[in-house]
Amino acid sequence: MTAERDRLQDANADRAAWRKWGPYLSERQWGTVREDYSANGQAWDYITHDMARSYAYRWGEDGLGGISDEQQLLCLAVGLWNGKDPILKERLFGLSASEGNHGEDVKEVYYYLDNVPTHSYMQMLYKYPQHAFPYNWLVHENDRRNRHDPEFELLDTAIFHDNRYFDVFVEYAKAGPEDLLLQITVHNRGPEGAELHVLPQLWFRNTWAWGKDNYRPELTAHAGAIAVRHRDLADLHLYCDHAPALLFCDNDTNPNRLPNLAPPTETRFYKDGIHEYVVHGAPTVNPAQVGTKAAAHYTLSVAAGGSQTVRVRLAPAGQPTPFADFDEVFKQRRHETDAYYAHMQTELSSPDARNVQRQAFAGMLWSKQYYNYDVAEWLQGDPAFPAPPAQRQHGRNREWKHLNNGDIISMPDKWEYPWYAAWDLAFHCLPLAQLDPWFAKRQLVLLTRDWYMHPNGQLPAYEWNFSDVNPPVHAWATWRVYKMCQKHHNSPGDTEFLSTVFHRLLLNFTWWVNRKDRHGHNIFEGGFLGLDNIGLFDRSAPLPDGTYLEQADGTSWMAMYALNMMRIALELAKTNPVYQDLASKFFEHFLYIAGAMTNMDAEDVDLWDVEDEFYYDALHSPKTGRQFLKTRSLVGLIPLFAVEVLDEEVLQGMPEFMARMNWFLENRPQLASLVSRWREPGHGDTHLLSLLRGHRVKRLLARALDEGEFLSEYGIRSLSRYHQAHPCYLSYDGLDMKVKYEPGEAESDLFGGNSNWRGPIWLPINFLLIESLQRFHHYYGDDFRVEYPTGSGQYSSLLEIADALSTRLAKLFLRDEDGLRPSLGPDKRWQTDPHFRNYVLFHEYFHGDTGQGLGASHQTGWTGLIAKLLAARPSAG
Template sequence: MAEANAGAAPWRRFGTYVSDRQWGTVREDYSASGDAWSYLSHDAARSRAYRWGEDAIGGWCDVGQHLCLGLALWNGADPILKERMFGLTNNEGNHGEDVKELYYYLDATPTHSYARMLYKYPQAPFPYGWLVDENARRNRQDREFELIDTGVFDHDRYFDVTIDYAKAAPDDMLWRITIANRGDVPARLHVLPQIWFRNTWSWKAGAARPVLTAEGGAAIRAEHETLGSFTLHLEAPQDLLFCDNDTNAHRLFGTPPGAGFFKDGIGECVVNGRRDAVNPARTGTKAAALHVVDVPAGGSVVLRARFCAGARRDDAFGDFDQIFTARIAEADAFYAALQAAIPDPDMRAVQRQALAGMIWSKQFYAYDVTEWLKGDPAQPPPPASRRHGRNSDWSHLGTSTVIAMPDKWEYPWFAAWDWAFHLVTLALVDTRFAKDQLMLVCQPWLMHPNGQLPAYEWNFSDVNPPVHAGAALRIYACEKARTGIGDRGFLEAVFIKLLLNFTWWVNRKDHGGRNVFQGGFLGLDNIGVFDRSRPLPVGGTLTQSDGTSWMAMFCLHMLKIALELAREDDAYQDIASKFFEHFLLIGGAMTNLGGQGLGLWDDQDGFYYDWLIRDDGEKVPLRLRSMVGLVPLFAVEVFDDDLLAQAPAFARRMEWVLAHRPELAALVSRPQTPGADGRRLIAVARAFRMTSVLSRMLDETEFLSDHGIRAISRVYRDNPYVFERDGYRAEVRYTPAESDTGLFGGNSNWRGPVWMPVNYLMIESLDKFGLFYGDELTIECPTGSGTMLTLAQVADELRRRLSRLFLRDAAGRRAVSGDHAKLQTDPHFRDHLVFHEYFDGDTGRGVGASHQTGWTGLIANVIDELHRPGR
């Protein structure tokens, strides 16, 4: 990593950058209606060349994704070659899109010098049709029907396929495939390590076409004008099969058969015996080495390959095993140092898998909105309706690089607020990458000219919480804690970019200039009474507790960055004053809603709520206790006296404002009064309001679960919140796991489950309050228990509860794995983890997107924080 960061050797040039799914994405959608899921389906994916990226099982590629490696399998019973992960589209799943495979990312180093994953492949026919039909039969009140539910693993008639990569050098990759037969009878498996070029030649006339060529019976030569020359060395394959990464128009569209060997040719040859589907000249742009292996009962077989720059080598496997041994030892040493303070081996294993998943989930991402809208010159023009359709306001956006993805199957696309949390976790192992990524999202080819950050690929214009300044502070602090030096240049560069974003928020999301913000759904999907991204069905506007609080938090993060920068540049003191005063205005507006005599705080309930301001002037409080009312606690910062001492101009201005604007000073918490160790606190919630909200939040009959804070209060389980006006009726019921509504596609749910990112922000906020109040303030936790804890102790209690999602309990069970006996007890399953999108508010069972979902990687930070010195 040091060599890569210094530019001495490009260790990050190759890595696990291939998506788990490219089909069904917005980038590949050229339809008139914008129905990405239907336009390019799983069934079509094996025959259709992708325009913007590739997918694979255990894929590997360079940072420009010119050349890819990936594994294909065939058990002799399936109707198709297993080349990519199967799952249901949003319309097929009873709770939205859902991958229907079992695979795990088990290990990785930040430079991809070593990486390991496990794929479980049934020996019986893969139940494609059953998974589709059964999920279609089920409704939103039923659970999803998963691969494990079909029984294909019940008698251990399956293969554990372990895929390992190790680098001998930046351009020298070793590839080991271990096939273990978990069954009690021998079983045959067709194993096909594949190599192919991303199709960059079909879209523009005259584009260069790379080439793969067989060199004897055990090597494939790759020639690419940009990447150079590489050779894939193989050990004793039965055959080398070649075709082209080109679309099979005859199969997909019924056009007359054309000459050529198409993308599905290798599958047609292996599964259907069509030798005419592969090129007898043994050349093309896609190739596979066919190994037919008979694996004894309970035994295993190992296949080896080596992909390296230059010509074929006669000694390709001479040092293969020694290099793997060395790289694994280096990975162990890397994590041993990182986890030196963590004594529990199970906790270390959970953290290591969480970090491995974050590293594996980096993905090559290419998308040029202008090219996508207008179509490619060598292809039929897309429908004219596309010119003014999805993302047409983002014609400036274009990128082709590796980014941290939320989830490489269910969310293999750009998502800005998820991204911020990914980087906080990745900073634990690769601060340089985290910093570069945060700078990337602020670059002019992503950030809109008006200052908006793109939200997510399905709608870049939607609005997500402004969490990126906070991410910058965390990354900065992480590096400073580990090295003793904070990267001021990084912090300043991000700050300047985020000034533009802050201005966009103020100009675009503060309707009427009242310092009250309406951001739409703000990442919380279906949490409210209404779809907050659409016009309200009863008219009027929604004054959002979370929207305004997110902006107060944004102000404080920018204030803290400005004061940090002011250590070396006095000009930032004035900028810090600007954010302090803007924060006071927002705090005042939360109490008096822009002069309307209303407040987001409700004295009756001791909680924060949204307000509906109707067109006829009626003002309606929406007394639904949800995460929306907890977000105000995120607007908190603590400042040490030494930081203020180095910014005397700011300190004088702050004192003047507090003295001359007492009506504002009275609305926020303790900026004038020193707390523990002389610290100063600036927060939206004063002590009374903060403790009142916490008493609700820490009540196990409301928000507090065994595994973290629920997104809404459990009191709505049997008595839902009901809103009625002018014949319109809506209700919100506590729903602890999958969504029972179709809002936002129905594939996520904020009406009860535990979500890691907001739990993490709450823990961070409690730490800050605790730094100020110290031991002087205690609160009952859980509410009604009689146990009094300091705020720092409450934060650690929440960390422990979140950790219980993944750690074994006294009975050896992990909450995340739910009630699946095999997942809980089988030695080949029980220690392999997936990091779900969110978790059942009653049981902790993992729900939603299931494969290394980015922000759930924060469990690595939670574990790290539990073991920091002094705790």
């Protein structure tokens, strides 16, 4: 047991609120749906980066390397100014969706380096140029480039070429649940001394300006510290080492800059007051040293190659010597963090693998965010403002008026995606369960609560459109987290958690059956299913003239969902036999879906193409009839995910389930033939349920493991490389459409263009494929062998192939024989500079041929799955 585990136990038992403070501050609140009160739903234009420093947000806050309490009443973050920039650096800069040539894109260099579940120790690194930050250059050059050009990044400006930059290490340590130490260490990497202004900033989220509650908390100067007075917080002080100047203003919108966005206010010292004072010397800070936003102003002269440190402490009032034990607390927390990860990483022999996994975990934990959004209140508007335009009542999310969120949630990426996404979150929960099982389970329960899940049973997709349809992976994640926690605690398992989610998912499963099975044939039309531009057209858009799409992936996801629910029901039936009936129901659901996919009922809905031996979507049109959309994509591999293997021991304790299942198989012989292997115990006395028999498994894997098709040096591509020379064409509704293999950034601008499933490698789908191969192996054993790679003449078991795929994915992040990390791309600075090469980025997806990271650069969310894959590899690094 480590000290961090002790703190987690205390937090879980409500003995100490170690999770109350954490990295819950967003990295971008501007440009979000929550802050958009426009008539036309143009969120990126309503509040821009330039406006953000002067606008008091309505629903949340953002900052640089920041923390807050769990209700985000009080925030603490870092401000920086190099003496040359036009603005104080208070938040990360990036391009909006319309400015970037491949969609929204953060244009900063920063890393999450360390964190633990109670956030008792955290570290991140921000690299701040000493030259003026090239804001305009980044905007104009990316605007000049088209979709065929690469993105223009900060390093492309050569602003770091002479090492004239600061490494700003931001570290937090907790001496107690509400005793927080912040240390900012600035290293000058340049050849000459340089000056840097460092401003730890403390402020209240604005809860008073909207006409709902006019209570205004207060920050005041008190004996060289900043005193915190808030009715819902403890009596705290921000103690500042070396007596810096204390600056005060108010977290209120500046009506002089943004007259149309500011409510009436009595203050003269607005949100941008500290910025105006530091950068322009304006008289915009309150000489009375009182307000709702404050900063400690340090001016550091840092020698070439040297460093300086700023120390502040947010702690209960009345500390006579707040810095006496400061260094010792940090030393102790760092030691405890090392001990915590040493205990977790015993299976990893490679220091490089341990470093990658630890940074992946750090990103997962830093990406927790306070998410606040009441849709009904947002649509209605606030009493202090004019009523919103009438168009808003017919616009985005109008059908989700029940949704009222105010929780700490795992984000995909706190800059590019600072809002939760249902299927992303399911994947996040697996690595989170390695760290903090309590939090992982709470995340899965949260999305099924009444104030999240729609009354009709739909799970909210994401704030840009809660009604979009994501793959139904919530049951899969629930079962996986349950089993991981069972192993973690060496206990029978948390059946209360399992049954809670299961009962809520009964509603969601019914929603799918009622809403997404157009003709009752058990063939589903899920929409784009989170796979963005993988198809010839937008699969979530309605089709004209009675045309509809039968989706191989939508149908397979539902088969997988039915098996997941059946498996959960069987587990719950161990202590409550009533669940055997529900297990039987989901078994029958699965068989009906399997029958539809194999044309058992002669309804002309088979999605298996006999000629190509692959699954395709099928387009039904009154004019042209039914035709396969012959795109060799992940759509055709997803049927592999619908597989479950049950041990004989489980079935022996389920007499009602077995009786009903046997009756069903005897009276539905056509469907029974789909699971002919069921009555033939496999390796280890197991029983198999799958959409695929052995022949089809081998035929799909023949394509998946072909280096000329799906198999890359770094994992499974999302589209076959076959389509590089042979694009797929479709003439439809007067349009000529094409899909071709695009290993890097997409040429298609479907879904905003910042996401590409036309060739790159995505961690979540690879992870599911690896798990499926492991389950098939659990049944078939080592005798079932497949050529790997296809055409090599070498045959491997499915478990060996799963391990090999894990190794390929790990190669994205680990140094190769030349000391290079493929995911960091060709830039030598990333790969060889001692101040860059040990830091890892976790991208949204990866180039299908080179492995270079693309898309969002800090999407540790589901790319954080690499932390689990590293631990599961047979060589463990």
